[in-house]
Amino acid sequence: MHLLRFAICTFGLLAGLGSAMASPGAAAPASEEPTQEDCNVAVAEARALAAALPSDHLSRYFAERHLHQALVEAGNGEFDECVDMAARASDEVRERRHELAPGEKLKVLGAHE
Numbered sequence: 471m472h473l474l475r476f477a478i479c480t481f482g483l484l485a486g487l488g489s490a491m492a493s494p495g496a497a498a499p500a501s502e503e504p505t506q507e508d509c510n511v512a513v514a515e516a517r518a519l520a521a522a523l524p525s526d527h528l529s530r531y532f533a534e535r536h537l538h539q540a541l542v543e544a545g546n547g548e549f550d551e552c553v554d555m556a557a558r559a560s561d562e563v564r565e566r567r568h569e570l571a572p573g574e575k576l577k578v579l580g581a582h583e
Contacts (some may be wrong), residue, residue: 504549512556513540519563526576528568533559 516537523530540555562568570576 504553506544506549509540509544509549509552509556512553512560513537513544516540516556516559516563519560523563526570528570528576529562529566531576531578532568533562536562 516533520530520533520537523533536555536559540552540559543549543551543555
């Protein structure tokens, strides 16, 4: 009985190994690292979405902060982080995660305040 299990496991292992060697490209990851161009496109799309909101909208404020961080990451050569931050900015605008109550205004304090 043990010999039969061993034979089945060995056959399965060899079959899997053989198929992996026959198609080496199938094991490669399907996606590549984002490039500067991918980052620029993602930032431009998110910026266009943010521009559609009023300038005092809280979600636009947060989206612009995410876009600023995306550009910082791109400057550091971290294009995957840039695309991620641009996606966060887009999500912020689409989902409008931050809303002000009627009559409230956004006041951003400067570094000296």
